Amino acid sequence: MxxxxxxxxxxxxxxxxxxxxxxxxxxASLRTGRASAQMVEPIMVDAYGQPTPINQVGTVNVPEPRMVTITIWDKQLIGKAERAIRESGLGINPVIDGLTIRLPIPELxxxxxxxxxxxxxxxxxxxxxxxxxxxxxxxxxxxxxxxxxxxxxxxxxxxxxxxxxxxxxxxxxxxxxxxxxxxxxxx
The missing domain is CATH 1.10.132.20 (Ribosome-recycling factor)
Known part of the structure; x- marks a missing residue:
């Protein structure tokens, strides 16, 4: 045997x-009407010739229930980060305020x-x-x-x-x- x-x-x-x-x-990356830092994690920014996660080019915060802010560390990347957010399919219009990009979360x-x-x-x-x-x-x-x-x-x-x-x-x-x-x- x-x-x-x-x-x-x-x-x-x-x-x-x-x-x-x-x-x-x-x-977690799906938007449900409430702000969440995870919703922007899949967004890739063309930083220095490489696709880079947005949380590696700036600080992501959720200061209030319907707002995500991203403070970009390098001012040259603000336009690229804004473009990446617009093209991400999240359905959010970013607002640039100096080095900070504000993402107001509208009602669904x-x-x-x-x-x-x-x-x-x-x-x-x-x-x-x-x-x-x-x-x-x-x-x-x-x-x-x-x-x-x-x-x-x-x-x-x-x-x-x-x-x-x-x-x-x-x-x-x-x-x-x-x-x-x-x-x-x-x-």
Missing amino acids: ADEIEFDTDDLQRRMEGAMTALRHEF NEERRAQLAKVAGTYAENTRVAIRNIRRDGMDRLKKAKAAGMSEDDQKVWQGEIQDMTDSFIKRIDDALEGKQEEIMQV
């Missing part, structure tokens, strides 16, 4: 947690809320695909382990465990999406 071959699911768990972290980060209308809810759905679907790809990778590793001598019974046990983990993460994604869409649609 062959020795039992152990299968490690920790790597799959870690990768799935990473996908969830990325989803939370993407959800129903149409914009629906668009943002769809974007949240797209983010969630991309994360579901990533989770399924990680699951597929785990199943492929199981097939290799079976070829290396793992018993069929052990393979079925591990397949069940990987599927349970996948189902758990898909449920977490669905719950996070439902919460985010509720937050977006809240008036």
Whole structure:
């Protein structure tokens, strides 16, 4: 009788947690009518010939619930930062005040809320695909382990465990999406 071959699911768990972290980060960047420093994090400014995150060319603050301010450190980058904000798709018109760019957050209308809810759905679907790809990778590793001598019974046990983990993460994604869409649609 062959020795039992152990299968490690920790790597799959870690990768799935990473996908969830990325989803939370993407959800935080969606504008819900309240100011948030995370909403400007994905914006890249062409600084010194390189795309640079906006929080690396200035200080991002939220002085009041409907205002984000970005104090740019190098005055030569103000125009580029303003252009990057306008082209980011946030739907916010930046106001330049010296070295500070003010981003007044307007109320969301129903149409914009629906668009943002769809974007949240797209983010969630991309994360579901990533989770399924990680699951597929785990199943492929199981097939290799079976070829290396793992018993069929052990393979079925591990397949069940990987599927349970996948189902758990898909449920977490669905719950996070439902919460985010509720937050977006809240008036």
